[in-house]
Amino acid sequence: MSPSLMLKRYRVWLLLFLIAAALPWLAFNWSTGRHSGFVLTMLSEIGLITIFALSFNMQMGQAGLLSFGHAVLFGMGGYCTAHALNAIKAGSFWLPTELVPLIGGLGGLGFAVVFGYVATQQRATAFAMITMGIGELVAAAALMFMTFFGGEGGVTTNRMTDTSLLGASYSAPWQVYYLILVWALVCVILMRLQTQTPLGRMANATRDNFERAQFVGYDPRMVRFYQFIVSGFFAGIAGGLYAMLYEIVTFDTVSAVKSSTALLATYIGGVGGFYGPILGSIVVILLQSGVSLLSNAWMLYVGVLFIVMVMYAPMGLSGMIAAHGPIARAGRLRDLLLPYIRVLVPGAMVVLGFVMIAELVSFTTIGASQNKKFQVGSLLIDTASPVPWAIGAFALLLGGWWLRHESRGFQRVWDSTMEDIKRQAAADGGAT
Amino acid sequence: MEVFLVTLLNGLVYGMLLFMLASGLTLIFSMMGVLNFAHASAYMLGAYFAYTVSLYAGFWVGLIAAPVICGLIGALIEQYGLRRVHRNGHIAELLFTFGLALVIEKVVQMSWGLIPVPYRIPPELDFALFKVYGTQFHAYRAFMLLVSALMFGSIWLALTRTRVGLVIQAALVHPEMVSSLGHNVPRIFTMVFAAGTALAGLAGVIGGNYQTTEPSMAFSMGPIVFVVVVFGGLGSLLGCFIASLFMGLIQTFAVVLDYSLADLLKNFGVMVSSSTPFAELLTIPIPRIGALLPYALLVLILLFRPRGLMGTRDT
Numbered sequence: 121m122s123p124s125l126m127l128k129r130y131r132v133w134l135l136l137f138l139i140a141a142a143l144p145w146l147a148f149n150w151s152t153g154r155h156s157g158f159v160l161t162m163l164s165e166i167g168l169i170t171i172f173a174l175s176f177n178m179q180m181g182q183a184g185l186l187s188f189g190h191a192v193l194f195g196m197g198g199y200c201t202a203h204a205l206n207a208i209k210a211g212s213f214w215l216p217t218e219l220v221p222l223i224g225g226l227g228g229l230g231f232a233v234v235f236g237y238v239a240t241q242q243r244a245t246a247f248a249m250i251t252m253g254i255g256e257l258v259a260a261a262a263l264m265f266m267t268f269f270g271g272e273g274g275v276t277t278n279r280m281t282d283t284s285l286l287g288a289s290y291s292a293p294w295q296v297y298y299l300i301l302v303w304a305l306v307c308v309i310l311m312r313l314q315t316q317t318p319l320g321r322m323a324n325a326t327r328d329n330f331e332r333a334q335f336v337g338y339d340p341r342m343v344r345f346y347q348f349i350v351s352g353f354f355a356g357i358a359g360g361l362y363a364m365l366y367e368i369v370t371f372d373t374v375s376a377v378k379s380s381t382a383l384l385a386t387y388i389g390g391v392g393g394f395y396g397p398i399l400g401s402i403v404v405i406l407l408q409s410g411v412s413l414l415s416n417a418w419m420l421y422v423g424v425l426f427i428v429m430v431m432y433a434p435m436g437l438s439g440m441i442a443a444h445g446p447i448a449r450a451g452r453l454r455d456l457l458l459p460y461i462r463v464l465v466p467g468a469m470v471v472l473g474f475v476m477i478a479e480l481v482s483f484t485t486i487g488a489s490q491n492k493k494f495q496v497g498s499l500l501i502d503t504a505s506p507v508p509w510a511i512g513a514f515a516l517l518l519g520g521w522w523l524r525h526e527s528r529g530f531q532r533v534w535d536s537t538m539e540d541i542k543r544q545a546a547a548d549g550g551a552t
Numbered sequence: 553m554e555v556f557l558v559t560l561l562n563g564l565v566y567g568m569l570l571f572m573l574a575s576g577l578t579l580i581f582s583m584m585g586v587l588n589f590a591h592a593s594a595y596m597l598g599a600y601f602a603y604t605v606s607l608y609a610g611f612w613v614g615l616i617a618a619p620v621i622c623g624l625i626g627a628l629i630e631q632y633g634l635r636r637v638h639r640n641g642h643i644a645e646l647l648f649t650f651g652l653a654l655v656i657e658k659v660v661q662m663s664w665g666l667i668p669v670p671y672r673i674p675p676e677l678d679f680a681l682f683k684v685y686g687t688q689f690h691a692y693r694a695f696m697l698l699v700s701a702l703m704f705g706s707i708w709l710a711l712t713r714t715r716v717g718l719v720i721q722a723a724l725v726h727p728e729m730v731s732s733l734g735h736n737v738p739r740i741f742t743m744v745f746a747a748g749t750a751l752a753g754l755a756g757v758i759g760g761n762y763q764t765t766e767p768s769m770a771f772s773m774g775p776i777v778f779v780v781v782v783f784g785g786l787g788s789l790l791g792c793f794i795a796s797l798f799m800g801l802i803q804t805f806a807v808v809l810d811y812s813l814a815d816l817l818k819n820f821g822v823m824v825s826s827s828t829p830f831a832e833l834l835t836i837p838i839p840r841i842g843a844l845l846p847y848a849l850l851v852l853i854l855l856f857r858p859r860g861l862m863g864t865r866d867t
């Protein structure tokens with residue numbers, strides 16, 4: 121492939137990378153000359169969760185292996201990196217700071233060999249249960265063994281090892297952000313290339329029909345095992361970056377909650393394509409960091425979003441976007457504009473009604489115990505008065521009924537447009 | 553001997569509580585193939601509903617009302633949620649119940665607060681029933697045993713002696729055939745799901761005040777119930793019963809035996825100090841390992857005997 125062709129093919133990704141690199145400067149405070157710590161942490165988190173979710177999708181999307189213990193690989197990478205940083209600081213060995221996440225990757229890989237050897241003996245539900253069991257085991261062990269896991273306090277570390285190849289000190293969060301960004305780019309490219317390798321292809325085959333994969337001459341167990349190990353490597357890198365970002369690794373990183381973050385991000389983004397989990401990570405972390413500042417109920421919103429996706433859009437956000445491909449190519453997106461508006465209005469109503477009720481409930485219990493007041497802008501909402509409750513319930517119910525009605529109309533327009541495009545394509549095909 | 557008897561009784565109580573939870577899940581899992589993550593959430597909801605009802609109408613009303621509400625919620629979930637997701641396969645169903653468990657935990661936190669609620673044992677049962685070597689055996693524990701034994705008996709009779717039970721048993725093995733014979737299999741699914749959820753709710757009512765009623769109780773109980781179901785084997789109520797008692801007993805006994813491997817080695821004249829290799833591993837007391845045992849068992853069972861103790865087919 122010539123360089124110009126490569127540039128053309130990957131220009132979208134190059135552009136996205138440049139945007140990601142520019143993002144922190146949007147929140148830069150020019151008068152004080154300081155970056156916003158909150159925005160930087162959030163962006164860094166998005167970067168590493170992207171790697172984590174993509175490595176999860178290596179198992180779930182590509183090999184059909186649903187894991188409930190993926191955070192174990194992530195956390196192991198984190199612990200190994202924390203210990204490695206401490207060792208470098210103490211002068212036991214030398215490694216450039218930029219390459220330290222590699223230790224995390226190796227830690228994740230090493231543990232994936234052990235963990236994966238056990239788990240990949242089975243597939244489907246049994247695999248899910250084994251990974252859950254191992255996840256719980258490791259989470260409990262993390263509290264038990266002080267030397268490696270540091271018990272409840274975790275392992276603290278310091279990323280300023282003075283061994284940078286670029287001469288960076290990594291004392292400032294923005295330096296870590298760019299480190300994470302570059303690692304994320306490298307990992308995304310490597311994982312993308314991995315899908316084209318024979319292993320990646322065979323993983324798809326064992327997912328779709330493991331018996332036929334067997335007939336072709338591959339041992340599906342070994343395919344699952346290798347795929348698991350590769351995925352462990354990338355999860356470990358994400359864990360390593362986590363250790364460098366927060367400079368502390370606790371048992372939370374191996375817990376079921378962390379595993380479910382990967383699951384939620386991957387599934388909301390879409391398991392079908394390669395890039396879905398990136399989208400999902402962005403959405404989940406934005407909800408986690410952004411909404412959790414405003415609301416106690418952010419996990420509820422993520423959960424409900426997840427259920428809605430499982431029920432109505434099993435291919436995730438990226439699947440929804442991809443479904444528009446044929447229509448966009450036929451230049452008919454304009455036809456969908458009006459139906460979209462007609463669906464979005466009641467949809468927004470349902471969302472607002474739901475958020476209203478959820479916030480009212482949350483403010484009467486958790487909010488009251490924290491002495492918070494329900495405030496929208498300058499408007500103080502009295503949770504004891506029935507008016508806001510009635511508004512919320514009304515919006516939810518009316519919006520729901522209206523949405524049901526409109527979505528049928530939308531379905532009709534969608535179906536007829538698709539039918540048109542197919543007919544058109546068939547006619548074109550017949551003419552040539 | 554004294555410790556042994558008391559622990560045995562406590563282990564039985566805990567085992568029977570596990571069985572109430574696991575029996576419903578076994579039926580749901582074997583029949584519909586759905587690994588229901590929200591099952592333990594029904595347990596939690598049962599405890600919270602019973603708490604709220606008991607504030608106004610007393611414990612005994614709650615004992616009836618909470619399982620009924622849980623059963624209704626279960627029926628709604630099956631009818632409007634699971635049935636729709638069913639088309640997308642088992643993994644989608646599993647993920648659906650997983651999302652549900654997340655949402656229910658959050659809803660409970662938002663409705664009843666983050667801290668445990670003071671759900672208490674009813675005063676009528678708050679006395680010592682008898683004494684074993686000076687240790688009191690609480691009347692409420694006897695009541696728990698009674699309720700769970702009654703429930704086990706009635707499920708057993710319902711499954712083996714009634715017409716509906718026979719249809720359910722048949723639908724466990726050959727759902728298509730049962731459907732061709734003119735039975736409404738989806739309705740049976742809904743019924744079983746609702747009944748299983750109601751049982752979990754009942755377990756919550758009597759377990760919530762025995763343990764603590766708090767938002768994290770579902771996530772701490774959930775994995776153990778899975779272990780019991782897998783250990784007992786799919787499609788076998790008896791296997792589930794044995795597995796529950798076994799799991800209840802080992803967990804209770806592990807708490808009592810405050811020894812470690814180092815103590816064992818001491819008998820052979822080997823002293824463990826902090827400089828011994830693996831000293832950390834050797835000095836962990838059994839009570840701490842006890843919490844790990846169920847998960848280690850889960851992994852081992854799935855590796856070497858995926859059909860469990862008395863199961864009819866692989867997990």
